[in-house]
Amino acid sequence: MPSATPLPDTGWLAAETGRLFDFGRDFAHPLGGAAWLRADGTPDTSAPVHTWITARMAHVYSLAELLGVPGAAALADAALAGLTGVLHDGRHGGWHPSVAADGVPAAGKSCYDHAFVVLAAASATLAGRPGAPALLTEAIDTLVRRFWDPAQRMFADEWDTGWQRLDEYRGLNANMHAVEAMLAAFDATGQRECLDRALAITERTIGWGREHGWRLPEHYDAAWQPRLDQHRDRPRDPFKPFGATVGHALEWSRLILHVEAALGERAPDWLLPAATALFRRAVADGWAADGAAGFVYTTDWDGTPVVRQRMHWVAAEAIAAAAALYRRTGDPDFAQWYRTWSAYVRxxxxxxxxxxxxxxxxxxNRPATSTWPGKPDLYHAVQATLIPRAPLAPGLAAACATGAVR
Structure with a gap:
């Protein structure tokens, strides 16, 4: 049963949420959508406009609007305008991965990007933003029609621009964010099939986790056979690194609990044990694994650290996962981890x-830029300040809309 005992050390969360919202206010790019933000919050208008960043900022400022933050509605609308404008492929449908400063779109179509468009549109719909319901309808239709494989119960990963050639690569990262998107879409539309897809993906993911000692394979072939050596020669790849990604195990741990809560009485009893197992493995492998505070980024399949940089999003997901597990179980061990990682982040x-x-x-633990220059978006950090204050279901936008975020 969910815990009624408050988490310790939560006083900093609301103030930090507001500080993050203030930082991103200048994100608008002249082409439309969200610019890549530098370390000081100024927009780098020479960099491409990315769909994933624009969608994340639409989501974040839709949450801000639901929380009553002055000026947030206009910011959410500016990001949404990028998704309905420059980033939208008016010829072939769907969304370009990015558009360069000279207005030329990048090639291809990515499930990762489309999942974030669904998330953004769902949050904006719940925030009452103009045009958001139509965007959500199109985004769900495109994501499901183009990427969903009902036989595999998973989403494919990458098409060419004109939807003629489906790449053989399959990835768990895109499916993880598709679970988040499907939960948000369910909140916004009530479409039960969205929730069913989220559970199907989660079930398959948990199966791979069990098979690999709860270190999740990230990369697969077209038949969904794990490619455990993918990118061994490129371990720092920002989206497809080699090995087990510690932060994704933490993120999956939390998402599993959201799926369980959304299902209610329909939830199978193996969800909570799986969430706990992924969390425990990630902590054992990742936290202070080299003797210094912080989570390593990736490990080999025996748990040996590979990339030891500390990524902000991993720490954010650690805070959120510990808070979610404490809310679900009341186990003080999770509260202690939440306290430890909150102090580390601060x-x-x-x-x-x-x-x-x-x-x-x-x-x-000194600022670095080998993988992520600047501070491109607010998604992980903002959610880390909201999830400990929210129920496990409904999702963040619906919880903000009903005043359930405390």
């Missing part, structure tokens, strides 16, 4: 001079 990741969180630290 000491090392918060940039109290320029704003937001450093997106990457080196092994000595």
């Amino acid at each position: 000491e090392h990741f918060l940039d109290l001079r320029q704003g937001s969180w450093w997106h990457e630290l080196d092994t000595a």
Whole structure:
């Protein structure tokens, strides 16, 4: 049963939410959508406009609007305008991965990007933003029609621009965010099939977790056979790194609990044990694995650290997962981890001079830029300040809309 005992050390969360919202206010790009933000919060208009960043900012400022933040509605609408404008492929349908500063779109179509468009449109719909319901309808239709494989009960990963060639690569990262998107779409539309897809993906993911000692394979072939050596020669790849990604195990741990809560009495009894097992493995492999505070980014299949940089999003997901597990179980061990990681984030990741969180630290917990220059978006950090204050279901936008975020 969910715990009624408050989490410890939550007083900083609301203030930090507001500080993050303030940091991102200048994100608008002249082409439309969200610019990549530098470390000081100024927009880098020479960089491409990315669909995933624009969708995340639409989601974040829709949450801000639901929380009553002044000026948030206009910011959400500016990001949404990028999704209905420059980033939308008016010829072939769907969304370009990005558009360069000269207006030329990047090639291809990515499930990862389309999942974030669904999330953004669902949150914007719940926030009452103009045009959001139509965007959500199109985004769900495109994501499901183009990427969903009912035989495999998973989403495919990458098409060419004109939807003629489906790449053989399959990835768990896109499916993880598709679970989040399907839960948000269910909140916004009530479509039960969205919830069914989220459970189907979760069930398959848990199966791979069990088979690999709860270190989740990220990369697969077209038949969904794991490619355990993918990118061994490129371990720092920002989206497809080699090995087990510690932060994704934490993120999956939390998402499993959201799926369970959304299902209610329909939820199978293996969800909570799986969430706990993924959390425990991630902590054992990732936290202070090299003797210094912080989570390593990736490990080999025996748990040996590979990339030891500390990513802000991993710490954010650790806070959120510990809070969710404590809310679900009442186990004080999870509350202690929440306290430990909150203190770590406040000491090392918060940039109290320029704003937001450093997106990457080196092994000595100093700001670094080997993988993520600047502070591109607010998604992980904002959610880490809201999830400990929210129920496990409904999702964040619906919880904000009903005043359930405390």
